[in-house]
Amino acid sequence: MATASQIFTMLFATPVIPAALVGLVWGVIGGALPGLSASVTMALILPFTYALDPVSAIVLLASVYIGAEYGGSIPAILIRTPGTNSAAATVIDGYELKRQGRAGEALGVSLWSGVVGSLFGLFTLIAFTEPFSRLALAFTPMSYCALGVLGLSIIASLSGGSLLKSLAAGLVGMMVATVGIDPLSGVNRFTFDLPDLLGGVKPIMAMIGLFAVSELMRQSGGVDLGAQAAAGVRIVFPSWPMMKRLFKPQGIGCGVGLMEGLLPGGGGSVAAFFSYNEAKRWSKHPEEFGKGSVEGVAAPEAANNTVASSSLIPLLSFGIPGSNSAAVLLGGLLIHGLIPGPRLFEQNADVVMGLYVGSFIAILAQIPVGLMILPACMWMVNRPRPVLAAFVFLLVMSGVYSLNGAFFDVALVMGIGFLGWLMAKGGYPFLPAVLGVVLGPMVESNYRRSLLLSGGEHDIFLEDAIAVGFFVAAFFFLAYSLWRERMDARAANLKEA
Amino acid sequence: MKRLVAALSFTALSLAAFVAPGQSGAQAQPAPYPHKVVTLVTHSSPGGGSDIFLREMVKHLGKYIDATFVVDNVSGGSGARAMSKLATSKPDGSIFYAITPTYIYTSLMSKPQHTFRDLQPLAVVFADPEVLYTRADGPYMSVKDVIEHARKARGRFGVANPASLERQAAERLKNAAKVNAAVVSHEGGGDLMINVLNGTLDAGVGEIQELRAQLAGGKVRLLASFTDQRLIDFPDMPTVKEQGFDVVVHKFRGLAGPKGLSPEVIAVWEKALPLLLADPDYKKVYAQESLIVDFRGAAAAGRLVDDFARETESFLKETGVLK
Numbered sequence: 001m002a003t004a005s006q007i008f009t010m011l012f013a014t015p016v017i018p019a020a021l022v023g024l025v026w027g028v029i030g031g032a033l034p035g036l037s038a039s040v041t042m043a044l045i046l047p048f049t050y051a052l053d054p055v056s057a058i059v060l061l062a063s064v065y066i067g068a069e070y071g072g073s074i075p076a077i078l079i080r081t082p083g084t085n086s087a088a089a090t091v092i093d094g095y096e097l098k099r100q101g102r103a104g105e106a107l108g109v110s111l112w113s114g115v116v117g118s119l120f121g122l123f124t125l126i127a128f129t130e131p132f133s134r135l136a137l138a139f140t141p142m143s144y145c146a147l148g149v150l151g152l153s154i155i156a157s158l159s160g161g162s163l164l165k166s167l168a169a170g171l172v173g174m175m176v177a178t179v180g181i182d183p184l185s186g187v188n189r190f191t192f193d194l195p196d197l198l199g200g201v202k203p204i205m206a207m208i209g210l211f212a213v214s215e216l217m218r219q220s221g222g223v224d225l226g227a228q229a230a231a232g233v234r235i236v237f238p239s240w241p242m243m244k245r246l247f248k249p250q251g252i253g254c255g256v257g258l259m260e261g262l263l264p265g266g267g268g269s270v271a272a273f274f275s276y277n278e279a280k281r282w283s284k285h286p287e288e289f290g291k292g293s294v295e296g297v298a299a300p301e302a303a304n305n306t307v308a309s310s311s312l313i314p315l316l317s318f319g320i321p322g323s324n325s326a327a328v329l330l331g332g333l334l335i336h337g338l339i340p341g342p343r344l345f346e347q348n349a350d351v352v353m354g355l356y357v358g359s360f361i362a363i364l365a366q367i368p369v370g371l372m373i374l375p376a377c378m379w380m381v382n383r384p385r386p387v388l389a390a391f392v393f394l395l396v397m398s399g400v401y402s403l404n405g406a407f408f409d410v411a412l413v414m415g416i417g418f419l420g421w422l423m424a425k426g427g428y429p430f431l432p433a434v435l436g437v438v439l440g441p442m443v444e445s446n447y448r449r450s451l452l453l454s455g456g457e458h459d460i461f462l463e464d465a466i467a468v469g470f471f472v473a474a475f476f477f478l479a480y481s482l483w484r485e486r487m488d489a490r491a492a493n494l495k496e497a
Numbered sequence: 498m499k500r501l502v503a504a505l506s507f508t509a510l511s512l513a514a515f516v517a518p519g520q521s522g523a524q525a526q527p528a529p530y531p532h533k534v535v536t537l538v539t540h541s542s543p544g545g546g547s548d549i550f551l552r553e554m555v556k557h558l559g560k561y562i563d564a565t566f567v568v569d570n571v572s573g574g575s576g577a578r579a580m581s582k583l584a585t586s587k588p589d590g591s592i593f594y595a596i597t598p599t600y601i602y603t604s605l606m607s608k609p610q611h612t613f614r615d616l617q618p619l620a621v622v623f624a625d626p627e628v629l630y631t632r633a634d635g636p637y638m639s640v641k642d643v644i645e646h647a648r649k650a651r652g653r654f655g656v657a658n659p660a661s662l663e664r665q666a667a668e669r670l671k672n673a674a675k676v677n678a679a680v681v682s683h684e685g686g687g688d689l690m691i692n693v694l695n696g697t698l699d700a701g702v703g704e705i706q707e708l709r710a711q712l713a714g715g716k717v718r719l720l721a722s723f724t725d726q727r728l729i730d731f732p733d734m735p736t737v738k739e740q741g742f743d744v745v746v747h748k749f750r751g752l753a754g755p756k757g758l759s760p761e762v763i764a765v766w767e768k769a770l771p772l773l774l775a776d777p778d779y780k781k782v783y784a785q786e787s788l789i790v791d792f793r794g795a796a797a798a799g800r801l802v803d804d805f806a807r808e809t810e811s812f813l814k815e816t817g818v819l820k
Binding site: 191337452 | 715
């Protein structure tokens with residue numbers, strides 16, 4: 001009873017509600033702008049929290065995180081540009097749906113899945129912080145390496161055509177990921193004495209280049225410049241049968257998102273890809289994936305929104321952020337003199353309670369805010385194609401420029417875009433390349449870290465139960481994909497004959 | 498009677514002397530400055546170490562220098578972009594850069610177009626104590642335990658980043674103790690902390706303020722500090738040197754400007770910074786962070802940076818990072 005009245009006071013006597021709403025709206029806008037990742041969107045608003053009381057400040061930041069994870073899916077669906085890293089998997093089926101004139105449906109599914117994921121994440125944060133925080137500690141460099149390998153094994157099942165071309169694309173992605181300062185020795189690799197390459201090629205740059213810029217190039221080369229697929233501007237919120245259908249992919253997204261949020265370095269993008277792949281594996285209609293499947297939108301969107309809450313578990317219990325965005329939140333806590341860790345729950349119970357209540361409000365507000373913002377977004381993408389292409393180009397390039405304030409990055413993304421255009425012409429899929437960029441560093445640095453720990457002995461991987469489990473899973477996934485591809489090929493041959 | 502008066506007047510005088518500097522600090526007019534707006538650049542992103550350092554400082558600095566201070570986060574390239582920005586600005590006192598050993602490491606290892614040699618240190622303000630720590634429920638009670646284990650088996654030390662003073666401290670400890678140990682670098686402090694807490698690593702090297710959450714929660718045990726003397730807040734923690742390994746590292750925090758700062762500008766800062774450090778409000782903030790006041794003016798700061806760079810360069814060559 002005391003808690004209920006506490007929540008009541010918090011809602012009406014403190015600025016928790018306005019903080020949650022302002023944070024959510026800003027988060028959705030920032031997340032929807034390409035180039036502004038969730039963490040940057042949060043960092044931009046951080047200075048404004050200095051003057052706020054700690055509870056409002058933390059609620060504001062957490063709401064921005066929730067909003068940004070959702071907002072990233074809007075441009076992913078409408079203009080094939082992931083607004084944030086973790087929306088990259090949403091591009092695949094979301095944009096395909098939009099091309100079929102089903103943008104309203106895709107946006108509705110993504111909104112609903114975002115709310116489901118966020119609610120699940122918040123629930124685990126409130127109820128299971130203790131047990132899950134122990135799980136986060138169980139991950140060694142060996143486990144991370146194996147997790148990365150498991151993630152890369154997805155490449156085989158994402159190929160959707162030639163496995164060889166898919167592997168080639170994955171390798172290119174991993175090669176791109178080696179650019180920059182070596183994570184273990186600190187030596188420069190493939191930087192050609194360019195200071196702008198020291199930080200490496202960020203995954204978001206590879207994604208924007210491959211997905212958005214290459215698509216713009218393709219469109220401007222087409223002859224149907226004037227034509228525009230007729231599309232409604234109404235958001236189609238999922239009906240009950242649709243909700244039932246989405247239940248499974250959302251459940252997968254929530255589970256994967258929970259896991260990845262707990263692990264520092266995993267983050268939303270890895271979670272989104274994993275859940276996309278698993279949703280495809282367990283779906284009743286796997287053939288729809290890649291050709292406009294609502295499940296292919298639901299799974300990654302549920303996953304990345306779950307991460308927004310589950311990455312707070314290691315942050316609040318150990319002071320260890322599970323994602324870049326959680327790191328900004330950590331900064332926000334420290335600025336207000338709050339030290340995360342076990343004692344935060346005892347000494348600053350009001351802040352923790354405020355965080356829960358504020359997050360809940362922000363999650364609920366996602367639906368009305370989404371329904372208000374989306375029609376405007378859809379109106380914009382229904383302008384004549386040349387106008388839209390120019391606008392998208394401007395939006396994307398200014399987003400890329402704003403990442404580091406460097407023109408070099410703009411040129412880099414254009415270059416990657418050209419590469420993507422060539423890849424599309426040659427029938428090479430983009431997803432393996434993006435996975436390579438995201439997971440390559442995780443596998444490489446943790447592999448080398450493990451060997452450094454053991455003095456060069458590979459036995460160290462066998463001593464780690466989690467690592468062994470992941471490796472075995474990766475092996476079976478690969479074997480299954482190869483077997484299935486062979487079966488499909490045989491079936492196709494039979495048909496031809 | 499005379500004596501009493503003398504004693505009283507003496508007390509009054511000394512009281513006045515005692516109170517006066519405080520008052521003049523709090524109420525005196527801020528020193529005039531040639532610029533209305535001064536930009537303080539940091540390479541850390543908002544919420545990062547140097548960013549918090551500057552933002553806390555800026556809150557109080559206006560009392561001592563008559564200007565508005567703006568913090569500008571020029572992240573990217575581990576300081577390479579911030580150094581370029583500074584090196585191409587006018588040395589008129591309108592822009593400074595929050596320096597830490599990172600900018601020396603980046604200059605030496607990444608060889609960017611503009612390096613620390615293109616900048617002029619203005620002052621050093623603090624030293625961040627670096628410590629060796631282990632998990633609280635682990636078997637190691639002292640530096641000697643950690644070293645003893647590394648003698649018998651393969652030692653495992655962790656640091657947050659490859660190009661860092663922490664790594665230098667760990668490598669030097671390993672060399673001083675003549676043990677076989679892996680110095681494993683990570684992608685930031687969070688990664689490192691997990692591997693210390695789950696026992697993958699024997700011990701980690703980090704700044705004390707990064708450990709506050711885990712210290713407060715009783716999750717980590719401090720083994721020793723890499724400082725010259727014991728830390729005031731942790732009088733029971735020995736220094737690494739006391740434990741028989743001559744390794745002392747100096748993580749400085751200060752400001753640098755473009756080369757060619759005028760003596761007038763330097764004089765304003767050299768006068769204002771000690772007053773700022775004595776400000777009771779500001780003192781509260783940095784004491785909480787366990788920062789050690791280590792004020793040095795422009796000339797001394799320049800020497801410190803030069804010595805540090807020389808030492809680091811030879812270290813990097815010894816360990817094979819630089820050729």
